[in-house]
Amino acid sequence: MTSLDIRGAAPAADPIGRRTSVRRPAAGGLAGYLFVSGYVVLLLAFGVFPTGYAAYLALTNDRGQFTGLGQFVKVVQDFRFLPAFGDIVVYLVLWLVLLVVLSVGAAVILRGRMRPGLSATLRFLFYVPGALAGIASVLVWLFMLDPSVSPVGWLISAAGFGNFAAVLAPGNLPVILVLIAFWAGAGGWMVVMYGALNNIPDEVIEAARIDGAGPWRTAWSVQIPMIKKWIAYMTILAFAAGTQIFVEPQLLQTASLGRVSPTWSPNQLAYLYAFQKGDFNGAAAISIFLLVLGLACAGVLVTRSGLFTVDDNE
């Protein structure tokens, strides 16, 4: 008996509330609307309205005339458009693979293979860099990566990078940005994944052990499938944040004395359109491209992982 019937175990793993299969009342009454109203107002003001405004700008020109897809065609033809999207594709692939593999892996190890005290300390330590704001973490890395001031300068020099300019060669940028993103963001996700693993009842793990599954088998065939939704959730958020990367390359651009392209990411290109060319319409068109990209990725992940499926009627 090597394979485990995951589907059989799944309902038992669901959080409290669903397990007792309480049916939701058909209507929530006024209280429900009242509770969400605060969020809805903010969502409309800072989410939906700006998106609508961006869509309006992207379809018009600076004289307010309807341009159809003209703005989109214009920005795609910009010589910086494809390189910028190429940059974030490489970055996203590296970042998402590393994030999913390492944060889930670390959470599994912290959950099952470590004494509770040590595990708690490590989770805290992993989380600490995430408490720094994005800009502060970039500054930390600027010092870490400049061989003339870095505490590990000898290591960077030994790796063949004689000076800061060599470290910031265009080919190294995705790796550097992934390092920064991982250092600042992965710790928080490890804690979340750890929490997700905590939701799996001990009986399930116990049953797996009795059936002869070792730690790796348990992780691969029981724990990871059972936190699939959390992984999808993390991927959606990390993807959205990744496509919008701005602060990190922007700061590197200044700190590297201009050796990093000022339009490395699409968001920087949109920024250049809006605030240097004064072309808010073109900038809006680029932001719509990013929105569509983010929605498409989220759509695929949501439908594939069943993230929004409600288990009420099981």
Added chain:
Amino acid sequence: MKSLASGWTGASQRRLGRAGLAVVAAALLAALAGCASAEQTTEASNDAFKPVTQDASSTITVWADSTRLDAVKAYQSSHPQAKLNVVTYDGGADGSTYLQTKVQLFDRTGSGWPDVVFAPPVDLTWASRPTTPGKVPFAAPLDGLVDQKLLDGFATGSLAPCQFNGHTYCMRNDLAQVVLWYNKKLMDKFGYTVPTTWEQYEALGEKVASEHPGYFIGSVGDTNAHESYFWASQCPAFNLVKDSTLRVALQDPKCTRMATLLDKLIANKSVSTEAFFSAGYAKEHGSKTLMAFGPSWYGQYLFNNAFKVPAGEIAASNPLSWEGESQTFTGNVGGGTWVVSSHSKNLKAATDLVTWLTTSNDYQSGAPTYPAYSPAAEAWLKNPANSDYFADDITPAFTTAAGQVWTGWSNVKFSDQTAWSSVVLPALTEGKTLTETLPAWQQAISDEAKSDGYTVVNQ
């Protein structure tokens, strides 16, 4: 899955599908065939400048970089009645577009403009025109506000970046003419003579490489190094032929001669590809810098502040010439301007401040950089505080170079540094030669120029 359509026949569903497709196709066609142009409006307004309602008692807001902060403070202490609100900002250093970004936003919100700003010349290319149609250009024309006699007193050509459509939109604070800096103590010790031509400079580079390896006679690694070398070589990299036609011809012999010369010196390691202003260079090689072909502010800001070379060692010499050319030209690296906002409620106070900052000997004779206003420049050179640090009199080199800045390197709407620092410098760091990189550099400049509405000529 039950739906409202469940009672319909298959045929009507298909018909509906076809109708839907037709609607989508029609919408797409309409969208594509559409409609107005997506290009930005570029019409220049020729309307005469109309000041806003003036209030002589209002406080004026001044944006200055940290270097110029003392100047504004000096004005405040000599004019205690002036009401100033001073804000420090990056002053456009390293191609920053902070001012442009903010003005774009102020133009949209209709308020918030500073009254007076310190800005690099490149900012005048947008500040003298409306940011969007119907807006008032940010910079106020100063020719009606400032005495013409004062404007005539500026060094020849130094107000060129301020001028557009027959008006003068800024007053130049300082000149940044490029001279040949050298460490006199080291040159004497090694027994070298200071070169006067590029051919001698090249020969000296070969000599240094073999006799004193580890010493440098220049660097191409800074974001503005091309403004020293290629500008002085009269390379048509940013040459405005007409108002909107830009000549970017990097295969011109005047570009390739400089690329070939530098490639040789980079290869023998007498010219560095690391930036003078990087932390690494100052630490490792600052005291081993024999020469630097760079702007007039290198003396204080590079040798004194960054490299910490002791006083009495550094001297300046005339810009280098090419053998067989009767006229010598040099480059220019920066040099700020003062701009008055056309939205200012107190133009009188703003203009008074700008005039004092650029032309008053009280301040300019002790200014950190070489004044563009000629009478102030004379006073500056006579001030011992400006020359004490140097081994020799810098007056001949500075005054000669001030009149030799080549005018074929135009002030264009985009920073001339972006392509150089993000395309050429990484390639040099990778070990490519300048000659190999010229086509990529030309392409990058041309692309940028085209996206800013220039017609580009590559011949």
